Amino acid sequence: MSLLVRRLIYAFVVVMTVALSQPTNAQKYAITDLGTLGGTESFAYAINDSGDIIGYARYQGDTTSGPFLWSNGKMTDLNAYYGPEQGFYAGIMGNINNLGQIVGNSSDGHAVMLSQGEVTDLGTFGGDYASALGINDLGQIVGYFALPSGHHHAFLYTDGVMTALGPFGEEAISVATAINDSGMITGFATDSYTVSARAFLYNNGIMTDISPFDSRESYARDINNHGQVAGEYLPYSGPFRCFVRSEHLISDLGTLAGIDCVALAINDQGEVVGSSPAVVGTEISCDFETGMCYEYPVYSWHGFLYKNKRMIDLNELIPSDSGWELEWAYDINNKGQIVGYGTFGAPSLYRAFLLSPVTRTTIRIKPSHVFNKINFKRGKKIPVAILSSESFDAPGLVDKSSLTFGAVGDEASLIGCDRKQKDVNGDGLKDLVCKFSVRLAGFQCGDTEGILKAKMIDGTPIEGKDSVIIIPCK
Incomplete structure (x- = not known):
């Protein structure tokens, strides 16, 4: 047939x-x-x-x-x-x-x-x-x-x-x-x-x-x-x-x-x-x-x-x-x-x-804080670090214009990325730190993770997740 x-x-x-x-x-x-x-x-x-x-x-x-x-x-x-x-x-x-x-x-x-x-x-x-x-x-x-x-x-x-x-x-x-x-x-x-x-x-x-x-x-x-x-x-x-x-x-x-x-x-x-x-x-x-x-x-x-x-x-x-x-x-x-x-x-x-x-990548939400608390009523900016590795140079490979971040990852909440590169986790590699709008990120009470999506310069999609605590939720 x-x-x-x-x-x-x-x-x-x-x-x-x-x-x-x-x-x-x-x-x-x-x-x-x-x-x-x-x-x-x-x-x-x-x-x-x-x-x-x-x-x-x-x-x-x-x-x-x-x-x-x-x-x-x-x-x-x-x-x-x-x-x-x-x-x-x-x-x-x-x-x-x-x-x-x-x-x-x-x-x-x-x-x-x-x-x-x-x-x-x-x-x-x-x-x-x-x-x-x-x-x-x-x-x-x-x-x-x-x-x-x-x-x-x-x-x-x-x-x-x-x-x-x-x-x-x-x-x-x-x-x-x-x-x-x-x-x-x-x-x-x-x-x-x-x-x-x-x-x-x-x-x-x-x-x-x-x-x-x-x-x-x-x-x-x-x-x-x-x-x-x-x-x-x-x-x-x-x-x-x-x-x-x-x-x-x-x-x-x-x-x-x-x-x-x-x-x-x-x-x-x-x-x-x-x-x-x-x-x-x-x-x-x-x-x-x-x-x-x-x-x-x-x-x-x-x-x-x-x-x-x-x-x-x-x-x-x-x-x-x-x-x-x-x-x-x-x-x-x-x-x-x-x-x-x-x-x-x-x-x-x-x-x-x-x-x-x-490509799955590692991120840190609010990298300078022990707990990733996000005040979705009063907060203005959420810093998120995209961590580099031996095979992944985050500042050099990520297309910054493609970055989205929030409760589902598709939220167009990018404010901007730091010009000065930082090693936020002490591994000797420079990481990419960007800031996102709390309001546009779309978090609500009960959300437990934040999702970042982007593309590398060659078009390869990347995604990373980290835990969050949404406040106030009483």
């Missing part, structure tokens, strides 16, 4: 009860809505180690869409940036490397690379159209081209030359999905459209079937710089399951709820992201002739992170009241940042998201 068909099946399930959730002690993440190109929806597909993201978004009016590059908090329309002078109009952009080179396809069906304002047309290798899906940091590109018969053939583009990768029979089909910096290529292929696809690894001119276990169908989606391959396979009994293939080991990642899985990306730490149906509620079906009613689980595709031998629903990593349902996780970089898309708000519209791991 194709991925599209499987997605449509689950899309028609009607949710009739309150969604379920499970607590987790996993790494906390900050979520960013990447916005749109003027329309209502957007989709993120790839991220590099600098945090540059590519995707697709609706234009104003939602009648047309185009590719975007999101970098340093700004979304750029790639059609507007590359198109006017070069007559270029893009289709879907598939990947971005650490040099900022972007690959995908143009609206006229050619595989293309975008880099530093220039468009490189990779051609179609004599086929009807072609699409570039992966690029490594050496600029080597892989993807597929389509013959007039409609069959896809994998290609490698290097040093200005596009080369077809086997199998080469008239009925053969192959797609190259990713390439690492050693030139190892992965994807899926079959000798005939009547035969199920098999995951492959192409290395040193040899294509090897790497289908895991006793599977009847398999797909390889990504490969990291250690040669680990992520994908999914269909066993002879049961639904698709995700896997990671290392040089001497194949690991079954399983599913979120036992019924399906698609693994889309793996970083150099071996962390995998993708999507799998999760139980989000139940529905009741009644037989009116017998009067018997039955309760069934309701499923929805959810993005996942596989880390430390555990598959985690991404929705467990964000606040339950965030308004998000994260459905598809498409890529993860070596900093652990995850991109994809999900529904947000009401009505539920698809929006591209960025999940960034939150």
Whole structure:
């Protein structure tokens, strides 16, 4: 069964009860809505180690869409940036490397690379159209081209030359999905459209079937710089399951709820992201002739992170009241940042998201006092020290303009930071001391902790907590 068909099946399930959730002690993440190109929806597909993201978004009016590059908090329309002078109009952009080179396809069906304002047309290798899906940091590109018969053939583009990768029979089909910096290529292929696809690894001119276990169908989606391959396979009994293939080991990642899985990306730490149906509620079906009613689980595709031998629903990593349902996780970089898309708000519209791991930092509220007493009726300023460590220079790394502090941590209460750096805890390291407004911090009787949030200069979110005593509360 194709991925599209499987997605449509689950899309028609009607949710009739309150969604379920499970607590987790996993790494906390900050979520960013990447916005749109003027329309209502957007989709993120790839991220590099600098945090540059590519995707697709609706234009104003939602009648047309185009590719975007999101970098340093700004979304750029790639059609507007590359198109006017070069007559270029893009289709879907598939990947971005650490040099900022972007690959995908143009609206006229050619595989293309975008880099530093220039468009490189990779051609179609004599086929009807072609699409570039992966690029490594050496600029080597892989993807597929389509013959007039409609069959896809994998290609490698290097040093200005596009080369077809086997199998080469008239009925053969192959797609190259990713390439690492050693030139190892992965994807899926079959000798005939009547035969199920098999995951492959192409290395040193040899294509090897790497289908895991006793599977009847398999797909390889990504490969990291250690040669680990992520994908999914269909066993002879049961639904698709995700896997990671290392040089001497194949690991079954399983599913979120036992019924399906698609693994889309793996970083150099071996962390995998993708999507799998999760139980989000139940529905009741009644037989009116017998009067018997039955309760069934309701499923929805959810993005996942596989880390430390555990598959985690991404929705467990964000606040339950965030308004998000994260459905598809498409890529993860070596900093652990995850991109994809999900529904947000009401009505539920698809929006591209960025999940960034939150770095926990140590703070001291009122560092010169033994007890962190805050008079929320008479007090004016609350000093908070962000402590440095051997690996964290608070004065040099924290973006002071991003600081928020208060009862929940999102309060825009910053007054200012001390120019003179102090070592407030006597460890020989200079710390960052800032002052916040008592009134704007939002403390009330019964609050027991203060929360500080900020970003480092490179955009990494940080968070710290310390105890407080709110007075007067009689």
